[in-house]
Amino acid sequence: MKIFKKLLVIGAVMGAIGLAPIAFAQTNLPEIGKSKAEIAKAAFKEDAKCTKCHDESENAPILSIYQTKHGVKGDSRTPTCTSCHGQSDGHLAGDKTGKGRPAPDVVFKKGVYAKSSEDVRSDQCLTCHKGTKRNNWAGSAHPVNDVVCNDCHKVHKPADPVLSKQTQTQVCFTCHKTQLADSKKNSTHPIDVKKVVCSDCHNPHGSTGPALLKKNTLNETCFLCHAEKRGPLRFEHQPVVENCANCHTPHGSNITPLLNSRPPYLCQECHDGTHASGSPVGFNAGGFQSGKTSGTQSANVTGRACTNCHSMVHGSNSPAGGYFQR
Ligand code: HEC
Ligand code: HEC
Ligand code: HEC
Ligand code: HEC
Ligand code: HEC
Ligand code: HEC
Ligand code: HEC
Ligand code: HEC
Ligand code: HEC
Ligand code: HEC
Incomplete structure (x- = not known):
């Protein structure tokens, strides 16, 4: 009897759960779905003008655009x-x-027809994607050098390679071979393993900073991840505050860690001449102890050179x- 009662309760609950969606579907859903369905229907009708000829029989993927955000037909912002x-009346009317x-009004890629100008192609995308x-x-x-939206974005592909960290660098490297070579050097950002990718530092769409950097200055861009290098510090090293690129190169170097040149030379680009007279080791510009031009090299050129003693090069x-020694 107890078991029977339990079953009844369970049955009632199941009934309620089971019935609720049906009731919802019969009353509410068509109301909500209507506008979406209508939008979608109108969009597919508009597309049918083209898809009656351009269908899955094409070599290039065309209908796979429906698997992308551009294919969410229930969303009234979605393009057809x-x-x-473009309206492409001439193309639709055909070969009278x-x-x-x-040709259609806007051709993005050279095929049977020549492609439209860079301005026409990018303006077409910017009708919806201006701003931000x-x-x-x-x-x-990029646009100044005639590189426009669809040189990077593949909108008919189910997954646009440039939007994924795993595949983005391949897209950029098709044009940027120097950075490809840099990313293979001894010391790099972990670009090869896709932990850091181009768009972590760059906004390829344009920026207010130098070299399409995401932030207004190079240093601000570095601080996105190396916040510990941001001052203010009690003792600041002027070139660090000024520009990290005084000593570092961002994409790759054979001198660890990402250095433009090896200390002592790196330091001597600015600190030439003899060492501080009060310092325990006097030395000349060649990194040798005072009075010598060869022979035993001082601590200045062995190991970590200047940073043997001046270990806090970023400030202290x-x-x-x-003297950035601690
Ligand atoms: C009556 C059939 C037909 C219709 C309708 C049609 N097209 Fe085409 N389209 C063609 C043919 C034929 C070509 C020539 C290339 C080919 O054989 O695929 C072509 C080529 C194209 C190309 C260039 C492909 C390339 O490789 O260069 C684009 C882009 C295109 N059409 C877009 C559209 C769009 C957008 C619409 C709707 C506004 C549309 N077409 C409607 C038949 C059609
Ligand atoms: C009629 C408006 C319209 C046009 C024209 C248009 N888009 Fe979009 N695009 C959208 C909408 C809507 C979304 C989805 C936005 C969202 O979900 O927030 C989108 C999303 C995107 C995304 C992000 C996709 C993702 O998976 O996150 C990219 C990239 C993009 N569009 C590129 C382009 C390019 C390139 C062109 C020109 C070839 C273009 N769009 C033309 C409306 C448009
Ligand atoms: C040099 C390559 C490149 C060019 C050219 C380019 N993009 Fe992008 N785009 C990217 C990358 C990389 C991302 C992903 C990283 C990001 O969001 O900044 C992206 C992201 C987007 C997104 C999704 C994120 C968002 O902003 O909402 C949209 C939309 C988009 N691009 C539209 C465009 C349009 C429109 C154009 C042309 C006016 C264009 N892109 C030109 C590389 C490019
Ligand atoms: C968001 C903008 C956008 C929408 C929407 C769009 N296309 Fe395209 N289409 C492009 C771009 C950009 C290319 C160039 C190929 C590429 O780089 O992805 C292209 C290429 C093509 C091609 C040439 C094939 C090739 O790769 O050379 C055809 C045909 C075509 N589109 C037809 C269509 C049809 C049919 C529809 C509607 C179902 C459609 N397009 C919707 C932007 C769009
Ligand atoms: C850790 C941040 C960072 C990453 C990741 C990064 N860059 Fe850069 N990139 C910079 C900085 C900083 C500059 C400016 C260098 C200068 O002014 O000395 C720059 C400059 C450039 C330049 C201009 C030429 C030059 O070398 O000065 C190109 C092109 C470039 N980057 C492409 C790329 C590409 C492609 C990727 C992805 C493979 C990438 N960058 C990844 C920070 C980065
Ligand atoms: C179709 C070729 C092409 C692709 C793809 C491309 N670029 Fe470029 N990029 C260029 C050209 C051309 C320039 C201008 C000449 C130069 O500086 O090398 C440029 C310039 C740059 C610059 C330097 C800007 C400056 O002010 O010095 C950066 C940074 C950059 N691209 C980053 C990227 C990133 C990140 C990607 C991938 C998301 C990318 N590019 C994809 C062709 C391309
Ligand atoms: C998107 C995050 C990010 C940005 C932005 C960034 N870095 Fe890095 N940086 C990293 C990561 C991750 C590592 C690797 C850390 C590790 O391996 O422990 C790294 C490592 C380094 C190293 C040590 C390299 C080595 O061989 O040990 C230097 C130097 C460096 N970054 C300088 C810079 C400079 C200069 C900038 C600005 C131009 C910058 N970073 C911007 C994430 C970033
Ligand atoms: C005066 C030259 C110089 C400048 C400018 C400089 N660095 Fe360095 N950086 C070095 C040297 C040298 C090392 C190696 C230190 C060592 O071996 O003890 C280093 C190491 C690093 C490292 C890896 C080790 C660590 O301390 O985490 C990072 C990350 C780094 N620098 C980021 C930056 C950033 C970000 C900036 C700009 C705010 C910057 N550096 C400016 C010389 C410089
Ligand atoms: C781009 C130029 C530049 C480079 C490269 C550079 N420095 Fe400096 N350094 C300066 C300037 C400018 C000052 C400030 C001088 C002043 O205040 O008189 C300074 C100051 C110093 C001081 C003295 C601080 C004080 O309190 O008087 C030391 C120590 C120092 N740097 C060590 C180094 C070491 C070690 C390196 C190499 C890792 C290096 N610097 C690389 C420009 C540079
Ligand atoms: C064995 C330790 C040691 C080494 C190695 C060393 N320094 Fe110093 N350095 C010092 C000491 C200690 C002082 C402080 C001197 C004082 O108190 O007057 C100093 C002071 C300085 C100053 C500030 C005073 C001045 O002369 O302007 C600069 C700049 C400097 N060192 C640069 C360098 C450079 C560049 C290298 C590498 C080529 C280097 N040091 C290698 C110990 C060292």
Whole structure:
């Protein structure tokens, strides 16, 4: 009897759960779904103008755009074929003169037809994507050098390679061979293993900083991850505050860690001449102890050279950190 009662309760609960969605579906869902379904229906109808010819029989992936955010047809902001390729009346009307079917209004990639100009192609995307990350697109390095949206973005592909950390660098490296070579050097950012990728430091759409960097200055960009190097410190080393690139190169170097040159030479680019007279080791510009031009090298050139003693090259907060020694 007890068991029977339990079963009844369970049954009632299950019934409630089971029935609720049905009731919901019969009353509410069509109401909510209606507008979405209508939007989708209208969008597919608009697309059918094109998809009646351009379907899955094409070599290039066309209909796979429906697997992307551009294919969410229930969303009224979603583009149809014509939002990107233009109304293309001539192309739709076809070959009345026998001279061949005119091109669609916007052709993104050279195939049967020549591709549209860079401005026409990027403006078409910018109708929906102006602003935010693309505030500084106009006049920036890529469009100025005729590199536009679909040189990086593959919108018909189910997964656009440039949007994934795993595949982004391959896209950039097709054009940026120097950075590819740099990423293979002894000391690099972990770019090869995709832990840090180009867009962690760069906004390829344009920026207010130098070299398409995400932040206004190079140092601000470094502080995104190396916050511990941000001052203010009690004793600051001027070149560090000024620009990390005084000593470091971002993409790769054979001198660890990402250094432009090896100490003591790195330091001697600015600190030439003899060492401080009060210091325990006098030495000349060659890194040798005073009065010598060869023979036993001082601590200045062995091991970590200058940083054997000046270990706090980035500055110091220690009350006794005046010469960046602690
Ligand atoms: C009546 C059939 C037909 C319709 C409808 C049609 N096209 Fe085409 N389209 C073609 C043919 C034929 C070509 C020539 C290349 C080929 O054989 O695929 C072509 C080529 C293209 C190309 C260039 C492909 C390349 O490799 O260069 C694009 C882009 C394109 N069409 C887009 C559209 C869009 C967008 C629509 C809807 C507005 C549309 N087409 C409607 C038949 C059609
Ligand atoms: C978001 C904008 C956008 C939408 C929407 C869009 N296309 Fe495209 N289409 C492109 C771009 C960009 C290319 C160039 C190929 C590439 O780089 O991905 C292209 C290429 C093509 C090509 C040439 C194939 C090739 O790769 O050379 C055809 C044909 C085509 N589109 C047809 C269509 C049809 C049909 C629709 C609607 C179902 C459509 N497009 C929707 C942007 C769009
Ligand atoms: C009619 C408006 C419209 C046009 C034209 C358009 N897009 Fe989009 N795009 C959208 C919408 C809507 C989304 C989805 C945004 C969201 O989900 O927040 C989107 C998303 C994207 C995304 C992000 C995709 C993702 O998976 O996160 C990229 C990249 C993109 N568009 C590139 C392009 C490019 C390149 C073109 C031109 C070839 C283009 N778009 C043309 C409306 C448009
Ligand atoms: C040099 C390569 C490159 C070019 C050119 C490029 N993009 Fe992107 N785009 C990227 C990368 C990388 C990302 C992902 C990282 C990010 O979000 O900054 C991205 C992200 C996006 C996104 C999704 C994130 C967002 O902003 O909402 C949209 C949308 C987009 N791009 C649109 C465009 C449009 C439109 C153009 C042309 C005006 C364009 N892109 C040109 C590389 C590029
Ligand atoms: C850790 C941050 C960081 C990463 C990751 C990064 N960059 Fe850079 N990149 C910079 C900085 C900083 C500069 C400016 C260098 C200078 O002014 O000395 C720069 C400059 C550039 C330049 C201009 C030429 C030059 O070397 O000065 C190109 C091109 C470039 N980067 C491409 C890339 C590409 C492609 C990737 C991805 C493989 C990438 N960068 C990853 C920080 C980065
Ligand atoms: C189709 C080729 C192409 C692709 C793909 C490409 N770039 Fe570029 N990029 C260029 C050209 C051309 C320039 C201008 C000449 C130069 O500085 O090398 C440039 C310049 C740059 C600069 C230097 C800007 C400056 O002010 O010095 C950076 C940074 C950069 N690209 C980053 C990227 C990143 C990140 C990607 C991938 C998301 C990428 N690029 C993809 C062609 C490309
Ligand atoms: C997106 C995050 C990020 C940004 C931005 C960034 N870094 Fe790094 N950096 C890292 C990571 C991750 C490592 C590797 C740390 C590790 O292996 O423990 C690293 C390592 C380093 C190293 C040590 C390399 C070695 O061989 O040991 C130096 C030097 C360095 N970064 C300098 C810079 C400079 C200069 C900038 C600005 C131009 C910068 N980083 C911007 C993430 C970043
Ligand atoms: C005056 C030259 C110089 C400048 C400028 C400089 N560094 Fe360094 N950096 C070095 C040297 C030398 C080393 C190696 C230190 C060692 O061997 O003890 C180093 C090491 C590093 C390391 C790896 C070890 C650690 O301390 O974490 C990072 C990360 C780093 N620097 C980031 C930066 C950033 C970010 C900036 C700009 C704010 C910067 N550096 C400016 C000379 C410099
Ligand atoms: C780009 C130029 C530059 C480079 C490279 C450079 N420095 Fe400096 N350094 C300076 C300047 C400028 C000062 C401040 C001088 C002053 O205040 O008179 C300074 C000051 C110093 C001081 C003295 C601080 C004090 O309290 O008087 C030491 C020690 C020092 N640097 C060590 C190094 C070491 C070690 C390296 C190499 C890892 C190095 N510097 C690389 C420009 C540089
Ligand atoms: C054996 C330890 C040691 C080594 C190695 C060393 N220094 Fe010093 N350095 C010192 C000491 C200690 C002082 C402080 C001198 C004082 O108290 O007057 C000093 C002071 C300085 C100063 C500030 C005073 C001045 O002369 O302007 C600079 C700059 C400097 N060192 C640069 C360097 C450079 C560059 C190297 C590498 C080529 C280097 N040091 C190698 C110990 C060292």
